Amino acid sequence: MANFESVAQAVMAGKEAQVKDEVKSLVDSGAAPLDIINQGLIAGMNVVGARFKNGEMFVPEVLMAARSMASGIEIVKPLIADKDMPNKGTVVIGTVKGDLHDIGKNLVAMMLESGGFKVVNIGIDIPPEKFVDAVKEHNPQIVAMSALLTTTMLHMKDTIELFKEEGIREKAKVIVGGAPISQDFSDEIGADGFAPDAASAVELCKSLLGVA
Numbered sequence: 001m002a003n004f005e006s007v008a009q010a011v012m013a014g015k016e017a018q019v020k021d022e023v024k025s026l027v028d029s030g031a032a033p034l035d036i037i038n039q040g041l042i043a044g045m046n047v048v049g050a051r052f053k054n055g056e057m058f059v060p061e062v063l064m065a066a067r068s069m070a071s072g073i074e075i076v077k078p079l080i081a082d083k084d085m086p087n088k089g090t091v092v093i094g095t096v097k098g099d100l101h102d103i104g105k106n107l108v109a110m111m112l113e114s115g116g117f118k119v120v121n122i123g124i125d126i127p128p129e130k131f132v133d134a135v136k137e138h139n140p141q142i143v144a145m146s147a148l149l150t151t152t153m154l155h156m157k158d159t160i161e162l163f164k165e166e167g168i169r170e171k172a173k174v175i176v177g178g179a180p181i182s183q184d185f186s187d188e189i190g191a192d193g194f195a196p197d198a199a200s201a202v203e204l205c206k207s208l209l210g211v212a
């Protein structure tokens, strides 16, 4: 018998087919779609986030868990009015210009989504102008930039400078991350925050927006 706990367990184990089956049978048995998301899918992903942070789970397992969770959400999403979808705020996320690394960025995106944020993932090799366009189009509360190369991390500063020139710096909080990024670098370029990993990125976004 499927229940919220077994859905959460299947997410933790990254068993996508099982997550789908269990979610479908919960839907058929009349469980509330939001409960399936919050008490099943997101509950499982929260455990994954904590285990990843503690070094008890590794990137491939986390990606499988995140994918399983996303498949489950796809099944229940059509049953939920948009306004009822958990939304703590919108985050535009991308990897900066010249940088093609996206594994960490995608992890952050998926963890934010499972943390209840609406995420607009604009991809890799994103020049400052495209970040500006995305802010104008999506009105995010947070812009998240990722860089894995010491040569490309400087484009984070360029992007923040262009936000200022365009008069949109105050529209959204800017957070930065990626292996070469530090709190000092974040302060130096005038970002609003830095987080060393995906689970901390979720906490950072929550605290910047003052949401639980």
Ligand code: B12
Binding pocket: 059, 098, 099, 100, 101, 102, 103, 104, 105, 107, 108, 144, 145, 146, 147, 148, 149, 150, 151, 175, 176, 177, 178, 179, 180, 194, 195, 196, 197, 198, 199, 201
């Ligand atoms: C996988 C990888 C690649 C893959 C990328 C595949 C992909 N789709 O992403 C490929 C093979 C394409 C690649 C290419 C290159 N790479 Co590479 N790559 C790596 C490697 C091995 C792992 C990166 C990774 O995915 N880590 C796992 C993820 C989960 O960790 P993460 O990215 O750090 O993300 C976490 C945090 O940083 C944080 N985070 C990440 N983004 C954000 C954003 C925000 C807002 C926040 C809050 C947090 C956050 O949360 C994440 C999850 O916890 C690293 C080595 C390393 N140890 O980092 C080298 C590394 C980054 N690469 C390196 C280099 C040099 C290159 C190349 C130039 C190699 C070459 N000569 O062609 C090219 C550059 C291509 C380009 N233009 O981008 C160097 C960079 C050196 C430097 N100091 O600049 C590294 C460090 C390897 C090394 N030791 O030399 N690479």
